[in-house]
Amino acid sequence: MKETDDIRSLAAAAQQLDPMDRKILAVLVEDATVSYAELGKRVGLSAPAAHERVKRLKKSGAIRRMAALIDPGAVGKGLLAFIHVDTSGWGKTPALMAIAECPEVEEVHSVAGDACMLLKVRAASTRALEGLLARLYDTPGVKATRSYVVLSTYLERPPQPGVTLSWPVPKAARPAEIVQ
Amino acid sequence: MKETDDIRSLAAAAQQLDPMDRKILAVLVEDATVSYAELGKRVGLSAPAAHERVKRLKKSGAIRRMAALIDPGAVGKGLLAFIHVDTSGWGKTPALMAIAECPEVEEVHSVAGDACMLLKVRAASTRALEGLLARLYDTPGVKATRSYVVLSTYLERPPQPGVTLSWPVPKAARPAEIVQ
DNA sequence: ATTGATGCTTAATTTCATTCGGTCAGTATG
DNA sequence: CATACTGACCGAATGAAATTAAGCATCAAT
Structure with missing residues (x-):
C-alpha cells in the first residue's frame, strides 16, 4: 500500500481539489442558486455528478456553507x-x-x-x-x-478559489496569469 | 395622497425591513439552503409567503446574492x-x-x-x-x-442583520440588548 | 486476467419551488 | 357608513429540480 506521508493526509485528502472542483467552486462562490443541471452544464458534467461533487466539497469542508450576502x-x-x-x-x-x-x-x-x-x-x-x-x-x-x-468600499467579496500563478517581475508589470 | 418625504423614498421603500424580514435575513445569512417550507416554519409563515418575502428582498437589493462560502x-x-x-x-x-x-x-x-x-x-x-x-x-x-x-482568525462572517440596541454605559458593562 | 473502487452516465422517483385562486384586514373614496 | 382597493397571507395544484437508483467505463492493485 502507498501510505506515504499520512500525517497530513487527512488534510490533504480534503484539499485534493482537482480542476473540476475549482470550476465548481468558482461558479458557486458567485451564485449558489444555480440548479445542478445548470452547474453541470457550465463545468461539463451531468446534474447528479455535479451534485455528488458539491456534496463532497461540503463534507470535506471546502464549502463551509451557503449564505445570503446582504446589503x-x-x-x-x-x-x-x-x-x-x-x-x-x-x-x-x-x-x-x-x-x-x-x-x-x-x-x-x-x-x-x-x-x-x-x-x-x-x-x-x-x-x-x-x-x-x-x-x-x-x-x-x-x-x-x-x-x-471606511469612506468608500471599492471591492468586497468572499474568499475566491482562484490563485495568481505568476506575479509581475518588479519594475515591469505585465498581465498576471490567473488560474480559475 | 400621502406623498411626504419622497426624496429618499426610493431608498426608504427598499429599506423598510419589518421584523419578519429581519428574521428571514437572519436565517438565510446562516444557511441559504433551507427550503421555503422550513424557512416559513422558522419565522412563522407559509412557504409561499416566505418565498414572496425572499423574492422581494432580492429585488430590493437587501439580499445581494446567495454564495458559497469556501474554506x-x-x-x-x-x-x-x-x-x-x-x-x-x-x-x-x-x-x-x-x-x-x-x-x-x-x-x-x-x-x-x-x-x-x-x-x-x-x-x-x-x-x-x-x-x-x-x-x-x-x-x-x-x-x-x-x-x-493575520496570525489567527477568531471570527469571520458576512454582514449580519442584527443591530445592538443599547451599548453598555462606560465603566459598567452589562449584557447588551440585541435585536434579531 | 480479475476484483474492487471511483466517477460518470441516463432514467426514475420524490421533494420542493412556484403559481393560482381565494380570504382577510386595513385604507382610501364615494 | 358602504364600497372598492391594496397588501399580505393561506391552501391546493402544478411544474421543475433535487435526489436516488442502476448500470457502465476506467484504473489500480491483487
Missing part, C-alpha cells in the same frame, strides 16, 4: 470601520473575545505588526461605533485603539 | 493580511484599482486615518504576498505600505 445599507449599517486594538499582555482574553457576540463585529483577528488585535466592525452610526469603542475600552487589557473608518 | 485553506490560501497603502495624491487611480482583479484581493477600501487605502488580501504563501506587494510598489502613486499579517 449592509439595507439593514441600516452604513458605517464600516477597522479597529486596531493594542492590549497589555496576551490579547486573546475571554473578555475581549466576548465582543464577537455583537452583530456589529464581523471579524476578529490577531495580527503581527504593531497591533495585537484587528477588528472589522459594521455599525449603524458613529454613535454605535462609539458605543462599541466604549465597550472595548471597558475591557480589561485594552490599552489603546486606532480606528480606520 | 480558504482548502483552496490553498492560508495566508491572510491587511495592507495599508499610503499614496501620493488621490488614491483611487485606475492603476491601483487594477489589483482588484487579483483573486487574492478580497477587499479594497479608502479609509480615513493615516492610510489612504486598505486592502484585505488572502494569498497562498508569503511568497505570493511578496509578489502582490511588489506589484503594489510598481503602481504609480504608491508611496508606502504597511502589512498586518
